[in-house]
Amino acid sequence: MNFRFALAALTSAILAVTSTASAQQPIVIKFSHVVAVDTPKGKAADYFKKLAEERSKGRVKVEVYPNSQLFKDGEEMEAVQLGSVQMLAPSLAKFGPLGVREFEVFDLPYMFDDYAELHKVTAGPVGAGLFKKLESKGIVGLAYWDNGFKVMSANKPIRMPADYKGLKMRIQSSKVLGDEMKALGSIPQVMAFSEVYQALQTGVVDGTENPPSNFYTQKMQEVQKYLALTNHGYLGYAVIVNKKFWDGLPADIRTTLEGAMKDATKFANDIAQKENDDALEAVRKTGKTEILTLTAEQKSAMKKALVVVHKENESRVGKDTLAEVYKETGFKP
Ligand code: LMR
Numbered sequence: 001m002n003f004r005f006a007l008a009a010l011t012s013a014i015l016a017v018t019s020t021a022s023a024q025q026p027i028v029i030k031f032s033h034v035v036a037v038d039t040p041k042g043k044a045a046d047y048f049k050k051l052a053e054e055r056s057k058g059r060v061k062v063e064v065y066p067n068s069q070l071f072k073d074g075e076e077m078e079a080v081q082l083g084s085v086q087m088l089a090p091s092l093a094k095f096g097p098l099g100v101r102e103f104e105v106f107d108l109p110y111m112f113d114d115y116a117e118l119h120k121v122t123a124g125p126v127g128a129g130l131f132k133k134l135e136s137k138g139i140v141g142l143a144y145w146d147n148g149f150k151v152m153s154a155n156k157p158i159r160m161p162a163d164y165k166g167l168k169m170r171i172q173s174s175k176v177l178g179d180e181m182k183a184l185g186s187i188p189q190v191m192a193f194s195e196v197y198q199a200l201q202t203g204v205v206d207g208t209e210n211p212p213s214n215f216y217t218q219k220m221q222e223v224q225k226y227l228a229l230t231n232h233g234y235l236g237y238a239v240i241v242n243k244k245f246w247d248g249l250p251a252d253i254r255t256t257l258e259g260a261m262k263d264a265t266k267f268a269n270d271i272a273q274k275e276n277d278d279a280l281e282a283v284r285k286t287g288k289t290e291i292l293t294l295t296a297e298q299k300s301a302m303k304k305a306l307v308v309v310h311k312e313n314e315s316r317v318g319k320d321t322l323a324e325v326y327k328e329t330g331f332k333p
Helices: 003-022 039-054 076-082 100-108 114-120 125-137 176-181 193-202 212-217 245-247 250-287 295-305 308-312 319-331
Strands: 027-032 060-065 139-148 151-154 168-170 187-190 206-209 226-228 234-242 289-292
Touching: 027 039, 039 060, 039 139, 039 250, 060 250, 076 234, 100 125, 100 234, 100 319, 114 125, 114 139, 114 168, 114 250, 114 319, 125 139, 125 234, 125 319, 139 212, 139 245, 139 250, 151 212, 168 176, 168 193, 168 250, 176 187, 176 295, 176 308, 193 206, 206 212, 212 250, 234 245, 250 289, 295 308
Parallel strands: 027 060, 168 187, 168 206, 226 289
Antiparallel strands: 139 234, 151 206, 151 226
């Protein structure tokens, strides 16, 4: 355990003791995330804080730590398991290292045509089944929050699969995403979100993928000349909480927090599309990144190159999970 983990765990333990010692002390929820405040996830986390604090009449205090301030990718899962933070909202692409690889089904290219198809899956047996798998890891899944559909970026025009050949592309820690980049002939590089801007700036990587809201708020337009509107995959989040902490809450508080989470989820999913549309427009206005709209022919070449990733990852995401998601979305491999 490194020093930061030890210190955070100690602080949480002291807070827990003092909160039982004095009825006046609020229950503190540290909610850590890696994106900017001005994003669908950043705004929804702040909205959850507002609702939780108001509705619990101050018995709960939610401390939101955005922008990898407290923990970054590669640290935050361990931090929530140890109780150094209570709540996180990692992207669905980041659960493989925790040992729940089935979450990577959401990373499969072109699986979802729109948010409605996605919601059928998260609100159905697959969504519930994935949360069930988290329990043995000491984690409770509370909600799925949308971000949006990903675009690709690089410093050269990327319209056809051949344009990606040899490019070093930053990805999240998902094997499915690694296979996606390999299918395009590029070289995937797993990297924490907090390091992407600098890696693009210094040429450690050549390009990346993310929804426009993350692209714009990380100022990637300063270091990427082209953005292709590929919409080749979905990016969203699971809001998770330390199980011991959650189960140990007074029942009335837990009910209040469940209500606040339900409303924050609606808020997150209601704003996601517009946040991404606005971010894309903001990128366009900077004039720094050229936005490439793909022709029908280019789109279909990209799709043809990328759908092979489904079959390659059938055993990774689970044959049954995959079949269930195909049934909900109508995707034909
Ligand atoms: C990433 O590229 O790491 C993003 O998914 C970060 C996030 O949480 O949206």
